[in-house]
Amino acid sequence: MKKSIISLLAAAALITTAASCADNQKGPGAASRTFVLVHGAWQAPYVWDSVQADLVKNGNKVIVVKLPGHGSDTTAPYRLSLDVYRDEVINAIAKADSNVILVGHSMGGMVITSVAEKIPNKIRKLVYIGAFLPSTGQALTDLAYSDPGSGLGPLLVPSADRLTLDVKRDSLTYLFINDGSPTVKDLVLTNYRAEPAIPFTNKVTLTNEGFGSVDKIYIKTLKDVVISPALQDRMIAAAGIKTVYTVNTSHSPFLAEPHTVSALLIKAAL
Structure with a gap:
């Protein structure tokens, strides 16, 4: 017994x-982590397709946000603002069952910064990929105008009413995906549409208790001619970010090297 x-x-x-x-x-x-992916200007959710597939294959949950006025969304440009974008992402995060890894590219960096100020307790980490990263009181235009290494400015064509901005078509793939395959370049051209202009001029107000309380990671795009590596370095320093990864790509690494990006995002989530 x-x-x-x-x-x-x-x-x-x-x-x-x-x-x-x-x-x-x-x-x-x-x-498993929940990633929320926010695209940049002149782009739409399709840019995340390969990265999303990788993340899901590795057991993660993924929410891809379509910003109003992008992709198939027909919201009038005069109705759009950085706050409208912010609220769209906040609504997406509300559907998640855990704190999220919030990822923003290019103009999407302005958006995720605004989101973090509003709901810092819902965000596990912020990840910027070749993205604008403002200090309090700054708009995207403030950062862009301070970047002599960018080739974007001279190639912009404002609409007559100044509510949208076009990029000269023959320079589009050079700016955004110069190192992409012909298929990827065609994808960018096919999905291109003019960008709402008002959100570019909206300034952010940030606090230590909000945005300042969230962990941040930056993924630098070393061959970027939209947001130069020099500006990226200045924004990283101003934000006090200590964890920095690099990809040797143009402005759209999720199209040029999607598997590299997804691997870095998984690493960033640890």
């Missing part, structure tokens, strides 16, 4: 140990 009790206790201990090991395997390095 005594031996039977000892055997039962040993078996119970073995089960407990196995369960503990299983829980450890589901720790920070292996646990």
Whole structure:
């Protein structure tokens, strides 16, 4: 009888140990995360397709945000603002069942910054990919005008009513995806539409308790001619970001090297 009790206790201990090991395997390095991906200007959710597939394949959840006035959305440009974009992302995050890894590219960096100020407790980490990263009181235009290494400015064509901005078509792929395959370049050209202009001029107001309280990571795009590496360095320094990764690509690394980007996002989420 005594031996039977000892055997039962040993078996119970073995089960407990196995369960503990299983829980450890589901720790920070292996646990599923929820990524919220925010595209930049002149682009739309399609740019994240390959990265989304990689993240999901690795057991993560992904929410891809379509900003109003982009893709198939027909919101009139005069109705758009940075706050409208912010609220669209906040609504998307509300559907998540955990704190999220919020990722923004280019103009999307302005958006995720505004979101973090509003709901910092819902965001596990902010990840900027070749993105505008403002300080309080700055608009996207303030940062863009301070970037002599950018080739974008001379190639912009405002509409007559100044509510949208076009990019000269023969320069579009050079700016955004010069290192992409012909298929990817065609994808960018096919999905292109003029960009709403008002959100570019909206300034952010940031606090230490809001935006300042969220962990941040920056992924630099080393061959970028839209947001120069020099401006990226200045924004990183101003924000005090310590964790910086690099991709040796143009402005759209998720199209040029999507697997590299998804691997970095998984690393950033740890």
